[in-house]
């Protein structure tokens with residue numbers, strides 16, 4: 223049984239088809255990588271799954287329940303949390319408050335402040351932000367804000383976590399750290415993860431399966447080894463096909 | 465523990481104001497309490513959720529109109545309550561469509577809706593053949609003052625409690641980034657509507673009381689946009705993030721008005737405008753925000 227099933231999801235922005243009948247199944251506990259050049263439709267796919275955008279067509283099922291067209295807050299409470307590629311911290315709030323409010327709503331819906339803060343601290347430890355907890359979120363560096371995106375999403379208590387280029391702009395060492403962190407989070411929180419990344423090598427190490435988008439279409443899906451030798455992928459990535 | 469005790473003492477002192485025996489002093493106290501109650505209420509939707517209402521007079525006017533319609537048919541306290549409920553229901557009706565738009569469009573819409581309601585009331589009154597109504601035989605000034613003081617305290621406590629609640633946390637997150645708030649499960653549409661309705665109830669009751677104070681109802685005056693502008697000015701000057709802000713803002717402007725209005729009324733309007741500009745430019749978090757920042761630096 224898949225946890226998430228995307229069937230012919232389509233998204234049009236005016237005349238532009240950002241996502242063209244993309245289908246995929248995500249098994250519980252797996253890490254699935256999403257690859258593709260800029261503008262391939264990766265973020266759009268996340269927005270449809272998370273309810274940030276409504277699909278123009280197709281259906282999305284999470285844990286046997288139809289979620290496409292539901293508002294984002296409902297989808298989050300059902301157990302899907304996303305990060306934003308263009309980070310969106312609650313800039314005027316402290317890092318701790320950013321995460322605590324997510325724990326108080328989200329799937330966890332912890333009503334009292336105290337227990338929500340316990341979760342918040344745990345998540346801040348796990349994402350390496352604990353030492354910056356009392357700082358205003360707006361004063362974090364970009365790398366810090368990317369971590370905060372992950373921390374806030376985690377605090378909602380998701381079953382499915384959507385990570386949108388959280389490693390972009392990091393140095394090689396930082397990428398290695400981030401990969402270890404994601405592995406650790408998956409085990410600790412029993413997560414299923416979809417991860418968008420440009421760094422192909424990072425995805426190869428991390429993922430059970432990889433899907434490749436190209437101009438809004440899904441052109442390949444398979445294990446990292448299969449993807450690395452997939453003719454269309456090699457063509458699109460190495461053959462100057464956009 | 466010191467601050468709550470000090471505040472309780474201040475409330476007791478304020479309640480004892482009529483003992484001075486000066487109607488002038490009680491009148492100023494009534495005005496101060498009114499502006500505190502209005503500005504605190506406004507903070508719920510506009511300070512916390514960041515949806516700036518430029519039409520809050522519509523709730524005040526609605527409460528006043530309910531009082532006028534109920535006059536001498538129902539007990540005044542019941543009409544005050546009904547005025548608050550009517551304002552809350554109106555906020556639900558207005559908020560449902562209007563809270564879908566953000567930023568400047570929302571500001572303009574709230575102003576427009578308030579003007580629209582004003583002219584509806586003007587026309588209804590005209591059709592009824594009523595051009596201004598007189599309300600005689602209401603409660604005395606002292607009673608009105610105590611009622612208004614009660615509303616000011618209630619509104620301040622409400623703002624204080626909401627600011628520290630889960631609900632308030634959700635509103636602040638909406639102010640900071642509404643899309644991100646929804647992405648972490650905050651039901652923004654629901655919270656905004658609840659905050660808007662909550663921000664209307666006390667102003668409705670305030671309007672019902674004030675129309676008994678003026679003993680006269682004339683829609684163009686009661687629904688005057690100047691009330692909305694003054695609320696915004698007080699919130700900007702005092703600070704709109706938490707309960708102390710409206711206290712500072714209302715006290716500051718009421719004192720300024722009392723000192724300048726009688727001697728130099730034009731100077732008062734100019735001073736108010738200049739202050740508004742100065743605060744927006746140099747201290748957008750208001751007096752309370754400045755004080756908190758100073759305390760954080762020195763502590």
Ligand SMILES: Nc1ncnc2c1ncn2[C@@H]1O[C@H](COP(=O)(O)OP(=O)(O)O)[C@@H](O)[C@H]1O
Nearest residue numbers: 235238240258259260261262263264265266267
């Ligand atoms: N809100 C939007 N309005 C119009 N076009 C959009 C919008 N969001 C994305 N697009 C377009 O859809 C395409 C896919 O974008 P996106 O999903 O962000 O790509 P990726 O994340 O793979 O880089 C791009 O051509 C982009 O310009």
Ligand SMILES: [Mg+2]
Nearest residue numbers: 264265266307
């Ligand atoms: Mg993207």
